[in-house]
Amino acid sequence: MTTTLRRVTTIRASRGWLDLDLRAVWQNHELLWQLVVRELKLRYKQAALGVAWAILQPLFTVLVFTVIFGIFARFPSGGMPYSVFALTGVLPWTYFSEAVRRSATGLVTNSELVRKVYFPRLVIPLAGVGSPLADFGFGLVLLLAVMAWHGVAPTWSLLTLPFWMLATLALALALGLWLGPLNVRYRDIMHTLPFITQVWMFATPIAYPLSMIPHKWRALYSLNPMVGIIEGFRWSLVGTARPDMGAVAIALVLITVSLVAGLIYFRRMERSFADVI
Amino acid sequence: MSRSAAVEVDGLSKRYVLGATSRRYDSLRERLTDVPRWLLGRRHETEMQQTFWALRDVRFSINQGENVGIIGLNGAGKSTLLKILSRITDPTSGSARIEGRVGALLEVGTGFHAELTGRENVYLYGSILGMRKSEITRKFAAIVEFAGLAQFIDTPVKRYSSGMYVRLAFAVAAHLDPDILLLDEVLAVGDLAFQRKCLDHAKELQKRDATILFVSHNMFSIKTMCERVIYLRGGRIEHDGPVEGGIELYEKDCRMSALTWVGTKPQEWPIFMTGSELLDERGAPRRLFDFGEKMTLRLAYDTRTPVESPNFIVCILRSDGLPVCNYSTEVDGLDLGRVSGPGSIEVDLPPIRLVAEMYSISVLIRAKGFQEILCGQTAGMFHVRHPLFDTHFGVFHETPQWRVAGAKFARLANDRGCIRAAD
Numbered sequence: 001m002t003t004t005l006r007r008v009t010t011i012r013a014s015r016g017w018l019d020l021d022l023r024a025v026w027q028n029h030e031l032l033w034q035l036v037v038r039e040l041k042l043r044y045k046q047a048a049l050g051v052a053w054a055i056l057q058p059l060f061t062v063l064v065f066t067v068i069f070g071i072f073a074r075f076p077s078g079g080m081p082y083s084v085f086a087l088t089g090v091l092p093w094t095y096f097s098e099a100v101r102r103s104a105t106g107l108v109t110n111s112e113l114v115r116k117v118y119f120p121r122l123v124i125p126l127a128g129v130g131s132p133l134a135d136f137g138f139g140l141v142l143l144l145a146v147m148a149w150h151g152v153a154p155t156w157s158l159l160t161l162p163f164w165m166l167a168t169l170a171l172a173l174a175l176g177l178w179l180g181p182l183n184v185r186y187r188d189i190m191h192t193l194p195f196i197t198q199v200w201m202f203a204t205p206i207a208y209p210l211s212m213i214p215h216k217w218r219a220l221y222s223l224n225p226m227v228g229i230i231e232g233f234r235w236s237l238v239g240t241a242r243p244d245m246g247a248v249a250i251a252l253v254l255i256t257v258s259l260v261a262g263l264i265y266f267r268r269m270e271r272s273f274a275d276v277i
Numbered sequence: 278m279s280r281s282a283a284v285e286v287d288g289l290s291k292r293y294v295l296g297a298t299s300r301r302y303d304s305l306r307e308r309l310t311d312v313p314r315w316l317l318g319r320r321h322e323t324e325m326q327q328t329f330w331a332l333r334d335v336r337f338s339i340n341q342g343e344n345v346g347i348i349g350l351n352g353a354g355k356s357t358l359l360k361i362l363s364r365i366t367d368p369t370s371g372s373a374r375i376e377g378r379v380g381a382l383l384e385v386g387t388g389f390h391a392e393l394t395g396r397e398n399v400y401l402y403g404s405i406l407g408m409r410k411s412e413i414t415r416k417f418a419a420i421v422e423f424a425g426l427a428q429f430i431d432t433p434v435k436r437y438s439s440g441m442y443v444r445l446a447f448a449v450a451a452h453l454d455p456d457i458l459l460l461d462e463v464l465a466v467g468d469l470a471f472q473r474k475c476l477d478h479a480k481e482l483q484k485r486d487a488t489i490l491f492v493s494h495n496m497f498s499i500k501t502m503c504e505r506v507i508y509l510r511g512g513r514i515e516h517d518g519p520v521e522g523g524i525e526l527y528e529k530d531c532r533m534s535a536l537t538w539v540g541t542k543p544q545e546w547p548i549f550m551t552g553s554e555l556l557d558e559r560g561a562p563r564r565l566f567d568f569g570e571k572m573t574l575r576l577a578y579d580t581r582t583p584v585e586s587p588n589f590i591v592c593i594l595r596s597d598g599l600p601v602c603n604y605s606t607e608v609d610g611l612d613l614g615r616v617s618g619p620g621s622i623e624v625d626l627p628p629i630r631l632v633a634e635m636y637s638i639s640v641l642i643r644a645k646g647f648q649e650i651l652c653g654q655t656a657g658m659f660h661v662r663h664p665l666f667d668t669h670f671g672v673f674h675e676t677p678q679w680r681v682a683g684a685k686f687a688r689l690a691n692d693r694g695c696i697r698a699a700d
Binding site for chain 1: 293360361362363364365366367368369370371372373374375376377378379381383384387388390392393397400401404405406407409410
């Protein structure tokens with residue numbers, strides 16, 4: 001055995017409020033990786049087109065958007081081809097909604113594991129926000145191809161991409177931490193989630209630019225943390241107007257607060273998962 | 278030699294709230310309709326909640342290297358205890374201290390995914406059980422060899438038979454090399470040869486000073502594995518000590534205990550069994566029989582209300598639950614007439630040539646004409662021994678008549694070209 005010092009585990013009725021035990025999560029990072037890999041393998045196994053779906057799905061969405069909003073409705077797109085404009089919004093949004101869905105429903109879809117094996121439960125929402133990252137990566141390749149086709153060159157702002165990615169991941173995780181335990185008790189979450197994300201998408205500048213929102217509504221509109229993030233993604237990917245720093249600041253505060261509260265909530269609820277699920 | 282406690286359990290209790298768990302499960306709507314009442318401070322839920330103590334003030338201490346069997350009837354709290362020790366669920370009160378790496382096998386193969394190959398599942402399941410990737414890679418060959426599945430390792434497990442599935446899962450778990458191993462009835466799956474392999478492996482762990490907590494209904498494997506048993510009854514420890522004493526208690530509780538699947542309450546049964554005895558040909562009570570030996574089962578009963586022609590049904594089940602044979606007074610032509618008050622009946626079982634295994638006996642009493650079930654109880658268990666015939670030979674073995682036949686059929690078969698195997 002590699003460890004000479006014996007690990008001591010103490011099992012008690014209640015743990016403290018702030019005992020997040022993030023170290024246990026780190027100790028299980030290989031399990032996290034295995035779960036992410038499993039998700040990826042499962043998604044594309046026995047699909048004739050395999051990984052191509054990661055590109056085809058956003059491609060079709062953007063095609064529909066381009067035809068309806070770009071050609072018929074003639075939405076403005078800040079001086080760039082509408083398809084590039086839409087893709088820079090659709091890609092991060094697809095990641096976000098997938099990440100929320102997976103992290104919120106992961107506990108229930110893995111209920112066999114939760115009931116029969118011990119591991120830090122936080123690994124499940126983490127794997128939920130981790131696995132769609134691969135699709136996002138494939139999507140970026142598609143975006144670069146479309147940009148090259150239209151002759152749009154990336155700018156130095158591309159270097160800020162990881163920041164926007166991390167913000168999206170953190171927001172999705174925060175939602176997963178809240179919705180996951182709720183979904184264990186009330187499966188209603190699972191059923192309402194697609195509806196909520198769809199409404200949310202139309203409340204975010206994905207198919208249309210922020211400039212279409214009247215000024216008097218802007219402040220209220222920016223309470224949606226995805227507004228600042230999507231604007232940030234656009235700026236980073238194709239160098240459109242710099243995002244409104246106020247909106248970004250609001251997003252960051254909301255994300256931090258909900259993430260920390262979500263962690264505490266998740267840890268509080270965790271101990272009853274096996275009994276209730 | 279001084280030994281430290283590997284597992285120290287202090288006043289562990291676990292309460293399940295019966296009403297609330299099922300309510301919570303239902304829907305958000307019910308919860309929302311409860312909100313006004315809740316705001317008014319009238320939490321009617323507490324009145325409706327029925328609580329159930331799965332474990333009550335359990336305390337024991339297990340030294341490093343000890344093998345302890347945990348036994349008890351269904352619902353005695355055995356599985357709950359292991360679930361708490363493996364940290365799947367939290368106790369309601371009390372605490373436990375565990376020193377060393379814990380390997381828990383509460384159900385084999387729960388982490389397996391049907392679409393993934395055997396190889397992929399070994400890595401996935403291994404990391405679920407807490408192994409590092411490097412560790413799995415190092416032990417991979419040994420795991421595959423233990424499972425005996427080398428040629429199928431790159432096949433998706435959905436194409437595995439259930440036996441192969443279990444073998445692979447156990448092989449992964451067996452190579453966890455834990456300091457403390459929690460086993461819940463997992464050895465009951467898989468064929469007997471594989472079970473033996475697992476027992477051997479457990480003994481190997483034992484030699485390396487591992488601590489094993491072993492839940493089982495199979496007293497035979499408890500006897501071979503453990504030097505100490507904890508007997509649980511209704512969530513409390515009734516016995517903690519030598520194996521013999523615990524098994525005696527278990528068998529006593531088992532003997533006439535009600536079969537849970539009989540829907541009616543035992544207190545309301547019009548007729549019920551009060552005792553049973555299994556006798557050999559000379560009339561001496563025994564639990565161990567040689568292959569093909571005759572047995573006599575003696576049953577004592579009592580009635581609450583008189584019963585018209587009760588139909589006694591004796592059922593012999595193999596240790597894995599397979600019904601092996603069935604005898605009924607009505608089918609076999611004994612009419613008991615009107616029965617009231619205590620009485621007893623005997624049945625001479627024919628020399629059924631059951632293969633070497635453990636069997637249990639259940640007794641059902643039905644109303645005349647195979648109508649409703651009046652009572653259903655277990656009537657103990659017995660072992661059959663034989664040096665050769667085990668479950669690999671089937672359920673029973675009757676000696677057939679073999680003889681050497683003439684060459685005529687061989688020529689005939691050849692001419693017809695029936696046998697093409699030589700091609």
